[in-house]
Amino acid sequence: MSTPGTFYEQVGGEPTFRFIVARFYEEVAKDELLRPLYPEEDLSGAEERLRLFLMQYWGGPRTYSEERGHPRLRMRHAPFKIGLTERDAWLRCMRIAVDEAELAPEHRDQLWQYMEMAAHGMVNSWF
Template sequence: MSLYDEVGGAPTFERLVHAFYEGVAADPPLRALYPEEDLVPAERRLRMFLTQYFGGPTEYSEERGHPRLRMRHAPFPVTMDMRDRWMRHMLHAVEVAQVPEPQAEAMRDYFLRAAHMLVNTDDGQGHPPLTP
């Protein structure tokens, strides 16, 4: 059974991603990284991606191709501060979605690794960007 199924499938991922984007909407520096007027398209893309990553339906790849996370995030200045803001909202979303342990730990681990990998800009605090 996939993690997607273990945590309750689509309803859990809908709660998770919706709670995350509620945090993004209330965080002006992070919100500025999302070019759309409405966060609904970004919410849908992240929900499809996470659904697929954690073993659910593959709608993301069917619609958008390979995820290519670094390439898709390259145009945006992702600093350590942005990474930390993103993580704060995602960790809160895991709690809101009531993801059980040990699945929550597996998700937190993935989110931390992915968020850190996407840092691509020095934040002026002595934290250099990661290099490919």
């Protein structure tokens, strides 16, 4: 169940997150820096995990944690070298996805601010 009035509901619920994350991974699949970081040949598992995580974060169903436990995203990213270049590549893909979702400007800005903050928080390699 999701709570009415949450950001998740306001932006259109699951279909909106489904669109954004699918569009994001279309870009990742073409990105020479990012694509090799993903251990699985098929990106659909990664796509589902990110979609469920974002839905939960913004007030939607808590399926991510039911399936995966506490997010601990920094820990889960520790195996991958994420420098400033990887962060920027990730944000480039996400920017396209968020813009194409055509959210209301205040929702788009709120989502984008979060993405920038979260991506920066995932940097684990400074040299």
